[in-house]
Amino acid sequence: MSTAHVTSSPEVAPILKIRDLKMYFPVKKGAFSRERGEVKAVDGVSFDIIQGETLGLVGESGCGKTTIGRSIMRVYNPTSGTMEYRSGSGSAVDLAKVQGKDLKGVRKEIRMVFQDPHASLNPRMTLRDIIAEPLRAYGRDKGSSLNDQIASLLKRVGLRPEYMRRYPHAFSGGERQRVGIARALATNPRLLVADEPVSALDVSVRAQIINLLRDLQGELGLTYLFISHDLSVVEHICDRVAVMYLGRIVELAETSRIFASPKMPYTESLLSAVPIADPRQRGSKTRIMLQGELPDPANPPAGCPFHTRCRYAQDVCSEVRPELREVEPGHWAACHFSDELELQGAASLHETSSPLSPRDQRTITQDQTPI
Amino acid sequence: MTDTTHGTQRTAPAASGNDYVLEIDDLHTHFFTNEGVVKAVDGVSMKLQRGKTLAVVGESGCGKSITARSILQIVDKPGRIVSGSIKLHRSGREGRSAGTIDLAALDPKSKVLRDVRGKDISMIFQEPMTSLSPVHRIGNQIREAVLTHFDVSKEEAHERAVESLRLVGIPRPDRQVDRYPFQLSGGMRQRAMIAMALVGRPDILIADEPTTALDVTTQAQILDLIRELQSELGMSLIMITHDLGVVAEMADDVAVMYLGTVAEEGTVDQIFHEPRHPYTRALLRSVPRVGEHERSKRLYTIAGSVPNPYSRPTGCPYSTRCDFYMDGLCNKVVPPPIAFDETHKARCLLYTNAGVQYMERERQEKGVTA
Numbered sequence: 001m002s003t004a005h006v007t008s009s010p011e012v013a014p015i016l017k018i019r020d021l022k023m024y025f026p027v028k029k030g031a032f033s034r035e036r037g038e039v040k041a042v043d044g045v046s047f048d049i050i051q052g053e054t055l056g057l058v059g060e061s062g063c064g065k066t067t068i069g070r071s072i073m074r075v076y077n078p079t080s081g082t083m084e085y086r087s088g089s090g091s092a093v094d095l096a097k098v099q100g101k102d103l104k105g106v107r108k109e110i111r112m113v114f115q116d117p118h119a120s121l122n123p124r125m126t127l128r129d130i131i132a133e134p135l136r137a138y139g140r141d142k143g144s145s146l147n148d149q150i151a152s153l154l155k156r157v158g159l160r161p162e163y164m165r166r167y168p169h170a171f172s173g174g175e176r177q178r179v180g181i182a183r184a185l186a187t188n189p190r191l192l193v194a195d196e197p198v199s200a201l202d203v204s205v206r207a208q209i210i211n212l213l214r215d216l217q218g219e220l221g222l223t224y225l226f227i228s229h230d231l232s233v234v235e236h237i238c239d240r241v242a243v244m245y246l247g248r249i250v251e252l253a254e255t256s257r258i259f260a261s262p263k264m265p266y267t268e269s270l271l272s273a274v275p276i277a278d279p280r281q282r283g284s285k286t287r288i289m290l291q292g293e294l295p296d297p298a299n300p301p302a303g304c305p306f307h308t309r310c311r312y313a314q315d316v317c318s319e320v321r322p323e324l325r326e327v328e329p330g331h332w333a334a335c336h337f338s339d340e341l342e343l344q345g346a347a348s349l350h351e352t353s354s355p356l357s358p359r360d361q362r363t364i365t366q367d368q369t370p371i
Numbered sequence: 372m373t374d375t376t377h378g379t380q381r382t383a384p385a386a387s388g389n390d391y392v393l394e395i396d397d398l399h400t401h402f403f404t405n406e407g408v409v410k411a412v413d414g415v416s417m418k419l420q421r422g423k424t425l426a427v428v429g430e431s432g433c434g435k436s437i438t439a440r441s442i443l444q445i446v447d448k449p450g451r452i453v454s455g456s457i458k459l460h461r462s463g464r465e466g467r468s469a470g471t472i473d474l475a476a477l478d479p480k481s482k483v484l485r486d487v488r489g490k491d492i493s494m495i496f497q498e499p500m501t502s503l504s505p506v507h508r509i510g511n512q513i514r515e516a517v518l519t520h521f522d523v524s525k526e527e528a529h530e531r532a533v534e535s536l537r538l539v540g541i542p543r544p545d546r547q548v549d550r551y552p553f554q555l556s557g558g559m560r561q562r563a564m565i566a567m568a569l570v571g572r573p574d575i576l577i578a579d580e581p582t583t584a585l586d587v588t589t590q591a592q593i594l595d596l597i598r599e600l601q602s603e604l605g606m607s608l609i610m611i612t613h614d615l616g617v618v619a620e621m622a623d624d625v626a627v628m629y630l631g632t633v634a635e636e637g638t639v640d641q642i643f644h645e646p647r648h649p650y651t652r653a654l655l656r657s658v659p660r661v662g663e664h665e666r667s668k669r670l671y672t673i674a675g676s677v678p679n680p681y682s683r684p685t686g687c688p689y690s691t692r693c694d695f696y697m698d699g700l701c702n703k704v705v706p707p708p709i710a711f712d713e714t715h716k717a718r719c720l721l722y723t724n725a726g727v728q729y730m731e732r733e734r735q736e737k738g739v740t741a
Contacts, residue, residue: 060586061557172676173431202430203613204673207657211669229586236659236670259661273591274661275616279639282620289595290588293556346661 013086014048015191015223016072021045021081021096023067027298039298041067043247044081046324049191054217054224056238056255058231058270062294064247065227069193071096072225073112074103085110088190108138111184115196117176121168127154127179128164134186153182156219158212174205178212185216195227210237231274235259235346243267246297246305249324253331260345263333266306268343304336312341391460392574392607393419393442393492398455398475400434400441409680411437411450413631416708419575419624424601424608426622426639428615428654432677434631435611439577442609443488444479461491462574490520493568497580499560503552503567509536510548513567520571535566540596558589562596569600576601577609582617594621615658619643624714627651630678630688633708637715647717650689687720695721697729 023042026035042064049055057065071078072095083095085106093106111134114120121130131150135141140149151161157178168176177197184192197213198206214237216222228234234241235255242252243266251264262268272288290309295301301308307317316336324334335341400412412434419425427435440446442457456473463469467490477484496502504512513532517523523531529548536544539562552560561581568576578597582590594617601608610621618625618639625642627635627650635648646652656671675692678684684691690701697720704725706718720726 060588174676202677203615203654204430204657205676207659207670207672210659211672214669231587232659232661235661270587271661273587275590275594275614275620277615277619277643277655277658277660279619279622279643287591287595289591293558293589 013051015051015086016049016095017082017084018048018068018072019046019082019084021068021071021083022079023064023071023076024079037298040247040300041297042071042078043300045244045247045249047242047249047252049223049225050240052217052221052223053239054226054237056234056241057225057227057244058229058234058241059244060229060294062297063244064297065244066195067247068244069112069195069225069227072110072193073107074098085191104137108134108187109189110191110193111187111189113177113180113184113192113194113197116200117173117180118168118200120180121176123168126165126167127159130168130179131183131186134183138187140187149186153186156185156216157182158208172205173201174208177201177205177209181209181212181216185220188220189222191223191225193225193227196229197226198233199228199230206233213237231270231346243270246295246300248305248334249332250306250334251332252324253328253333257328257331258345262343262345263327263331263338263341264306264335265310265312265341265343268345269309271346272344274346304334312337390421391418392421392462393460393609394456394458395438395442396456396458398438398441398457399453400437400446400450401453402450404449407681410631410683411680412441415455415628415631415633417626417633417636419607419609421574421607422601422605423623424610424621425624425626426610426612426618427626427628428612428618429628430613430677432630432680433628435628436579438628439494439579439609439611442474442577443492443494444474444477444484445488445494459487459491459575465572467491486520489516489568489573490571491573492575492577493571493573494577494579495561495564495568495581497583499557499564499584500552502564503560505552508549508551509555509563513548513563513570516567516570531570532566535570536563538569538600539563539566541566557585558592561585561589561593565593565596565600569604572604573606575607575609577611579611580613581610583612583614590617597621615643615655627654630680630683632688632718633716634689634719635715635717637711641711641715645715647711647715647722648689648719649693649695649721651717653694687718697721697726700725700729 021042022044024038024040027037027039029036045068057068059065070076072083074095078096081096085093085095087093087106088109093102095106098106128150131153132141132146135146135149150164154161154163159175159178198209201209210233217224226234226238238255240253241255241258242249245266251258251262251267258267259271262271269288269290292309295308303318303320304322307313310317322334322336324332327333327338395415395417398412398415402409402411415438417425427438429435437446441452452475455475457475458471459474460471461467461469474484474487510529510532513535514528517528517531533544533548536547541547541559541562555563582593585593612618622639625637625639626633627642629650635642635651642651646655653673657673659670673692678691686702686704687706690696693701700720704720706720708716708718709722710716
């Protein structure tokens, strides 16, 4: 496995360097729960997260994107690999090995925002208790300042400080997600792992939370690992995107480049599967329909993991696994034919702009008003 | 707007003959809870053209699913249809019953309605794992639907089940028929549920968020499948969704719902290219679109969130979040449906005389102060 530096440019310092991360889960069967093989949820993943950026992690369910997020949080103990985190004090910590007190110190700086705001808030705790919990854990709840801290956190995420005494059930999904974000911000983190933070929200509320996340990033200088399956949201919020398939990163590049000219057929088919919100473009693009299903991660295909569904697959694809390599400066792809293939990006799917012209977007025109 | 760009064969102009298969008129479905009455569906009217697709769009709590469930009278207690009519025009094809019946007037347990369910109108749901029985084989569950509606032998029913699985593209259906739902992947389960819904060869298929729980690639497959089956079997489709992309790809007609009412309805082209209601416009603007990489731009947001169903706003339901709120008007008057042409209607006071006068007045006042 190569230990390539998967960064966009060498001079920017990564906040987190992940090298050859593996997370295998044992499959137990039989009367004595003997291990009968393993699921390679994450299988040799290397990438960097650069200070201040938003890195998107996309892929179908079961591709291992959530497992990476959880490994960074050390919900799991990774099977092997290193995760070198440069902490606020400047020292480097290997997240894969750190234990005890040091781990607690790191968890103050890396926080998580969860998908389902209904499941991730304790219904028996008031907002004050929920947000105070991380503060207590780090001994920052001394004196009368606790309420002030909570009030300012609530204000920061766009909630009224008076809400402090209420319980989560009194709030809508979007408001709850704001509480989840306030809780994550309580310890002044540097890196937020956001696992599908807007997937459970309604369209109109989703836009509010996306804007909030972006505002907070600007104000607080946060770094995001943004895990999502929604490509339109990822395109909107991320600086760089990593595409995962069967436990591996198969493509990584700046967002605009990956969407404009993907270098890996899987990315192309993902982009092509997104429905276009314009009826006039119906049938205007040739949709690449992926055949079949995601192979069983406990028994991945030999060679390129995507070759069973790839429309460009050749003999070599079923024999040799392509390594993730830099096909263009800053653009990494794991495909034997990245240089030859002319893959279509999302931009070519949208020659025209959004259905609403700028004029429509600003004003309601009252012409043709029926009387 | 130019009419020449009107999309593909599926968005062809509506037949002037108005061949409707289902007509919902002023439907009210309320929930009588201890805390009060929730008007989940509050005066909804919509029409489904034969062989066409009607998309019902809206955020959670707008009543789109309850409207769909009202059609089959499978609304959970304490909800029930309070008033309104749901007229089903049965085709009478293949020796089936013909004529028009009002589904809203029937007893939920009546024989007629049980006959309608699964034979005239079928429904598929969002989460196939919770809709399929986990302890029965796929084939058993489909067979049951056949035996309920058709006077056939068990062997014949089994064959129909296999045939139905083949129709929805499940590989080796003769073997899959004996498997349990948990042995199938999410996409395959959704196909199995569609197979079950289609085994009675219904005139109408109601799909309630059929692809929300699926990945984009699987979603593309399922939408493609539904489209193919629709043209093959000549079904009419009601598609309930919150995903505007899905609407744009599937619908002929669209109804945008908000707080139990239809805010706007029209052809798919009218809704996406000439939206009238401020809510429709806001919805269209608040979704990021793939291929329009504009990171510097903030997304447009709708202020606040959907009001609590127990305390609905007076006047226009959308008045509390509307950018064009007219004080003294929108919070007082319930907007009537205003027709822009034969197919396009919106419930918004901006397009009434009172609204025009209000805006005119405001413009003049602004002019004076400036």
